[in-house]
Amino acid sequence: MKITAIKVFVCSPGRNFVTVKIHTDAGIYGIGDATLNGREMAVVTYLEEHVAPCLIGRDAHAIEDIWQYLYKGVYWRKGAVNLAAIAAIDMALWDIKGKAAGLPVYQLLGGKSRQGVTLYAHASGENIADTLDKAAQLIDQGYKAIRLQSAIPGLPVTYGVLGDKKDYYELQGNRPLPPEEQWSTKKYFNLVVELFKQARERFGNDIHLLHDVHSRLTPIESARLGKLLEPYDLLFLEDASIAENQDSYKIIRQHTTTPLAIGETYNTIWDCKDLIQNQLIDYIRVAATHAGGITALRRIGDFANIYNVKTAPHGAPDLSPICFAAHMHLNTWAPNFGIQEFVGLGNEQVKQIFTSTVTVSDGMAYVSEAPGLGVDFDETAAQQYPYKRSYLPVSRLEDGTLWNW
Numbered sequence: 001m002k003i004t005a006i007k008v009f010v011c012s013p014g015r016n017f018v019t020v021k022i023h024t025d026a027g028i029y030g031i032g033d034a035t036l037n038g039r040e041m042a043v044v045t046y047l048e049e050h051v052a053p054c055l056i057g058r059d060a061h062a063i064e065d066i067w068q069y070l071y072k073g074v075y076w077r078k079g080a081v082n083l084a085a086i087a088a089i090d091m092a093l094w095d096i097k098g099k100a101a102g103l104p105v106y107q108l109l110g111g112k113s114r115q116g117v118t119l120y121a122h123a124s125g126e127n128i129a130d131t132l133d134k135a136a137q138l139i140d141q142g143y144k145a146i147r148l149q150s151a152i153p154g155l156p157v158t159y160g161v162l163g164d165k166k167d168y169y170e171l172q173g174n175r176p177l178p179p180e181e182q183w184s185t186k187k188y189f190n191l192v193v194e195l196f197k198q199a200r201e202r203f204g205n206d207i208h209l210l211h212d213v214h215s216r217l218t219p220i221e222s223a224r225l226g227k228l229l230e231p232y233d234l235l236f237l238e239d240a241s242i243a244e245n246q247d248s249y250k251i252i253r254q255h256t257t258t259p260l261a262i263g264e265t266y267n268t269i270w271d272c273k274d275l276i277q278n279q280l281i282d283y284i285r286v287a288a289t290h291a292g293g294i295t296a297l298r299r300i301g302d303f304a305n306i307y308n309v310k311t312a313p314h315g316a317p318d319l320s321p322i323c324f325a326a327h328m329h330l331n332t333w334a335p336n337f338g339i340q341e342f343v344g345l346g347n348e349q350v351k352q353i354f355t356s357t358v359t360v361s362d363g364m365a366y367v368s369e370a371p372g373l374g375v376d377f378d379e380t381a382a383q384q385y386p387y388k389r390s391y392l393p394v395s396r397l398e399d400g401t402l403w404n405w
């Protein structure tokens with residue numbers, strides 16, 4: 001089965017998505033997600049100019065060889081743009097293989113390890129009471145795991161909460177220049193421990209609670225936070241610190257038993273190898289779209305399993321429903337699956353463009369028996385929502401120093 005054409009689409013149904021479609025001479029096509037938030041057009045050009053021409057005429061079944069060809073063959077290796085492009089090709093090829101076999105992708109990976117996939121939802125509020133009210137609504141809907149984020153008093157905008165308080169900020173799809181936000185570790189500490197104290201008082205101990213620090217703390221500050229949050233029994237504390245220097249997580253680990261999660265910006269197994277091997281984390285959060293697709297995530301998941309590290313794939317709205325479907329197949333199969341982040345199945349425009357067969361009920365998600373990934377892409381519908389340049393914010397300390405967003 002030969003690859004005959006590769007098309008790349010970028011659309012903005014509320015936010016930008018990059019989608020790859022691979023056609024074959026068997027009349028079967030597959031789709032993949034290549035969205036790299038704020039750098040979308042770099043991946044589009046990379047795919048169109050440097051990847052697609054090399055793949056025409058190749059055997060669509062040769063997923064592993066094509067992965068190695070695009071990774072080793074590029075000489076430069078690694079990198080967000082490179083791996084997002086490889087990821088989309090890889091997902092599309094798994095989609096094709098599943099369709100050709102008449103099987104859902106999870107069956108090709110080894111079959112079901114569980115009936116359903118546990119989700120964690122987001123409660124993000126203007127203050128502690130607002131966050132907890134939102135969490136209460138999610139608990140009523142059946143969610144058993146909730147990520148809590150709250151705006152910080154005294155700071156104009158906070159990660160996870162939109163400035164004008166109208167909506168969840170990640171859904172904004174039209175920011176032609178990067179907005180600026182402020183960060184104060186002192187003000188954050190004043191709020192965050194109280195947030196989890198009140199959450200446990202209100203919801204008891206049966207609900208799983210999670211939190212994303214979004215890399216704002218130094219390792220020793222993270223260690224202190226982990227210690228302060230121990231009484232509130234988090235499922236995990238995410239991105240406590242940047243781990244470009246993977247050894248730095250030893251500092252956090254030595255001081256706290258709060259479970260740690262990281263990985264949504266990682267592109268390869270090399271970015272998390274030491275963290276996993278030294279058991280410095282409990283959950284690895286790599287995304288299929290940003291870390292090289294299903295082939296790479298399967299490998300990272302298996303490696304993590306040896307060290308008792310569970311998978312918890314990134315599930316933000318800047319990953320398209322194709323990536324979510326890919327995660328769902330991996331999550332259904334992976335023996336060491338932990339939990340899946342979930343922010344909904346998308347707005348009406350997203351659902352019009354991406355028709356997914358994944359279903360959600362009572363805080364759980366289920367893959368369908370549809371062959372391949374079980375998600376489709378409507379090119380004509382996508383054309384109604386053209387690309388809009390849009391950036392993630394940047395973050396500065398109160399004195400103006402650029403900080404981690």
Ligand code: KDG
Nearest residue numbers: 037212264315316318341392
């Ligand atoms: O593009 C950046 C977002 O995906 C990120 O800010 C979301 O941290 C995030 C999360 O955990 O969902």
Ligand code: MG
Nearest residue numbers: 212238239264
């Ligand atoms: Mg995160």
